[in-house]
Amino acid sequence: MNGAATAIALVLAMWTTPIIAQAKQDAPELKDLIPDSAVDDPENWAEQGVSAGAAAQEDAPLPLDAEAPLADMPSVTIAWPDEVDLPQLDPLEAEEPIEFATFEEEIPEVPAGSEERISDELVLVFPTDNSLFPERDEFLDRFKSLSTIAELEDDDNLARLAVQARGDEELLHEMLRVYGYYDAQVIRSVGNVEESADVELDVPAARFDIIPGVRYRFGAVDLGNLGTGGNAFEELRAVFEIYPGDYISLDMITQERADLDIALGEAGFPFAAIEDPDLLIDHDRREGDLTMPVEPGGRYVMRVVRSDSPDFLSSRHLTRIARWDEGDLYQRSDEMDLRRAILSTGIVGSVTLTPVVVEEPQGDRPGTVDIAASLTAAPLRSIGGSIGYGTEEGIRLEAMWEHRNLFPPEGLLRLRGILGTQEQLAGVTFQKSNFHGRDRILTVDAFASTIDYSAYDARAVSLVSTYERVSTLLFQKAFSWSVGVELVATEEREVDANGVFLPRETYFVAALPLYASLDNSDDLLDPTEGWRLSGRLSPEVSDNNSVQSFYLRSQIDASYYQSIGERNVLAGRVRLASIPGTQVGNIAPSRRLYAGGGGSVRGYGYQEIGPLSDMGDPIGGRSLVEFSLEARIGTGLMDGAVSVVPFVDAGSVGEDDIPDFSSIKFGAGLGLRYATGFGPLRLDVAVPINPGPNDNWIAVYVALGQAF
Template sequence: MAIRNSIAPIRPFPKTSFPALRAALLFAAASASIAGPLAAQDSSPQAGIDDLIPDSAVENPEDWARDNGPPIEEDDSAVSVEPDAPLADLPDLAVDWPDDLDLQPIEPLEPDDSIQLAVPDLPDLATDKNLAVERLSDEVALAFPATDQAFPVREDFIDRFEALSTIEQLSGSDDNIAQLAARARSDQELLDEILRAYGYYDGQVIRTVGGISPGEERAASEEATVRFNIIPGQRYVYDAIDLGDLTTAPDADELRAAFEIFSGDFVLTDKIVEERIDLDIALGETGYPFAAINEPELVIDHRAVTGSLTLPVSPNGKYVFGGVVSSKPGFLSGKHLAMIARFEEGDVYQRSLELDLRRAITATGLVSSITITPKEVTPPTADTPGTVNLEVDLTEAPLRTVAGSIGYGSEEGFRLEASWEHRNFFPPEGSLKVRGIVGTQEQLAGVTFRKNNFRGRDRVLTVDAYASTVDSDAFDARTIALVGTFEKTSTLLFQKPLSWSVGLEAVATDERNRVIGGIARPRQTYLVGAIPLFAQIDTSDSLLNPTEGFRLAGRFSPEISRSSGIESFYLRGQIDASIYQSFTDKVVLAGRTRLASNVGTRFFNIAPSRRLYAGGGGSVRGYGYQSIGPKNDLGEPTGGSSLVELSLEARVQTGFFDGALSVVPFVDAASVSIEQVPDFRFIKYGVGVGVRYETGFGPIRVDVGVPLNPDPDDSPVAVYVSLGQAF
């Protein structure tokens, strides 16, 4: 932003001829030499020029000088030179010059009249009724006009100075007077700049270095202080605002309202920058993809105490969206990109919607770079906006991914999962994934087809087929399943306040309770069909590490089960709620509850793998996975028809590893009942402490839990390691 001063022309001296000027100077010199010091003591009228210079001196000045001047004594030592003598015969003239004379070069010093050294007889500015002193530290004090009306921006002025001051940044350092004076000079320039930023172009800053005025109180131990007296002067206002060609835009009045600087407002350079951004946003959001705003220019008129602002604006026509054109139609077609865009053809162009499309393409994970360029299709007319297509230039990212994860729980043992995925096996955005799990209690092999942005933005179709075996404390199950899900879900780039899913599930499972002490329990085959439904409201500020907000989710699955000739209909329901609250920048209190029930049939008609259990790293820490709940005569967990869980933990950030390490004390509780309504007959408590190490993709969690009321078979300590918070 250019700021220029408007200065009045300087009047030249009147033209004077050289002979006349020379005569006047000779006259003045003659008068001074004749009058001498006596003239200053003589109170009689001064003699005229005619009285001082007689006519004879004018007619023949040489004779008059010889006759009236002092006598000339003859000097025998004088050298006589004949006029006709040759130059070679002239006598030698020599001047002795000392050989050892070494003259140092003279370095001129520039005076600095703005600096004053505090001395005992300085005026007591601190007690002046027109000044109020604000001591910022032991080293710096500012003196302002005493009334707020004289300097209304005082508080903001002080905040800005403290943030930028050289002296304030080095407060407490052991500086001498010279160092303090050098920093004070820099801060004085800073104060001058800040005054101009607030529209005080005639302001003055007077600094005093080395002490403070005698009338100001200070502690006896305080050392030298720099004090700046701020004399702001009159504040300048705008007299004219020129926004270039903005008036040619169809929405000129609305756009002008977005630039909230008007004639008569106080000059404030920060506001010029802010309002320029607001105007640029308004142009981009109301249909002007080619709008341009050049650098502002502020011209200051010191005589009128005003400023004239010029901001060259070129709207360059209003447009609506056309189509989306892809540079790789076989990879991500323009039709597919237009489907995931949040605008339709004919909608008024908005820059934010163009940026949103860029984010949506990035979220696919299929591209490494994107360039979106608006291209004019039809130009605008006086009555009709033009049309622009968005041309999308894509660079493919590597499409194949090999991933793995590992986890450990002292009760569940190890769990290793690996997968291979091609993320665009069925273009556009159709992925194929092969995965496997090997663990102490679980083994699985599965194939998953996933279609992102299926028939709408952020909608996902998933078909998953897998075979698994699970050998837990509660049951032994061999399962084959086919599950299809259509969902709208949150992602790390697009966390949504509402997500949902609906699915179909077909399961064949052969199960039995655990084999304990060599006693084989009978196996039972279940054929299950289900329609799982899910919905969640999420106001939290992060998917992996929330610190504020809440989540409320519901899962409901109407199911039909057939086993040993018995057909059962029932509803599996579950509600999860969690809340997160920050009390300081380093402490987050998190709480969670879960309520679940299987309603509609007898407890033993439901397959063991589909009953309700508690215990483990995502439930009650300190107990084994699915170990909490009713047990049979052999000590086997049988699961239940109702469940209640509660958890509370404090996530306290430490100063270790630059704040990446947190300590988390927690307490958990749960009750599982055979009845469809909880009776709290089998309630368990666990407490413990964990640590979290924050990485770029989420916290690594290590929890150590202790059961407070364990059963004989429960371990005294349980350890859990995973990625992400417990809830």
């Protein structure tokens, strides 16, 4: 077979070129070119060489068809290979044997997964063994809030879903790194999901198989110059709760950095600086080295506040507002509290506080800083008004003008007026805030008023002065108090049995009202836990037609609040009041005790509960008792801002100084509360359970804040 192959190859070499040049229809077949002797004995035939006739035939051109395109071209001959000198090739060097890489560890098997279907088109698959990824629940909640697939509307568009899936895949990788899984794998697949119990239709969906892998740990933890914090180092280092060997969590780095920053600010380091953390991941060690340079900057105590506007708010006044005493260790919370207090005055639009070094630290002895205050005044004059309506009180219009710093510092002058169905008033008020102490207010109020109630009408001129320590939204105090002086000259008259007003009587009243309050509740306007207890005492002397009377007005209020579940609160209150010392007739009608209204017994008109005249009008009394119970039930309406409040109230007023329960009145109703940024807006609708002849069948109340 080798000889035959060689013969055939020689023949092909001799005849290939002429055959190509000749037209297909004239080309001889291969079997005609090979003699029978070559087939019978190819090796012998090959050794004989080419005959002279064959050579002559080789030199002669093959006939071409005259119409063929190559007819005019000269014939081509190829020299015999023996006549060609070919260069000698160097032998190839032997190649080195190929070595295949070997793995030190076997490729782990993919653990069995459990699906979490977030939506019809989004599925996450986690390891079934929760110990492989214990952060699963928290991870899933965060992913749901960030996923673009979960956020955008499902429109069964496979192309849109594929683009979003690539974004969610990158999101999953970033989130896994947040928890320290730097070798995690996320396998993304997008396609149609067949109908199942969870999915009713054949819809496109994205599936992510999550293989967390090994969770990395912290290696070295470098906090720069934190050690220069002196005696505070151990305390500060304990605040930064990240140590070598702990699992990596980027959330923890952020949280611990914030905790350390707060601790530095509270430990006397006003100039402390913390640079951005850097985490260097070492995949060989499966660890991350944390570097977060810290510069404590020296420890200081505080001295005074320096105002850049002494004629507006003096340095002395601002230092009085501050909650620290000279020599106290610097605390950033004190600085921030001062800033909020300055803004809450209402006369400052913006403030910048800057620690200024007075004395540098010396060894273990801290330095001293002042707090420089740069102030920008807010508009100081205001005009305001309100319109109100109550089913029992009628219309009430109120207007006021004030200048909040007419008498610096924080000296307010206010003019106000009331025009209503039952009340008219004109008054002027002087008020000095933060007077000789934080949240201490001196008020002098002079006003003239007329009042027209069912029980009486009165024309009065009053001068009232109080000095009080108040509880504010900025600082709700456990203990508040007030002391005051009250001088009243009033002409009042009552209604006789025939409904005719009796002659006016003039009363001159002097009183020393005192007030104290204990507040254990968790919120000033909307309490949900705790209790409150307050008391009022007002020794008074009254002169009526040269008849002097001495008596003591007293009142105790107590309330309790208990949360039930996440959104529900059960609240109750009781009020007891008494005026011992004289008879009802010796007390001006406006100084007696009454019940009824939105802050008392709902369902009844304002001051409509009490002893009645022959015409059925209340005449007031010397004792009072009130009870209220309500359930504040949260709803999901408007993101939980709306709550429903069923309530029941009860109250009684007696002519003696001991509370009388024989004529107690009950009211019940339903309210709505809408939570605002400054307290709940209240709407209550109530009906009297045992109404008198002059009581309306329903009452409506609108106010800010809870009823109690």
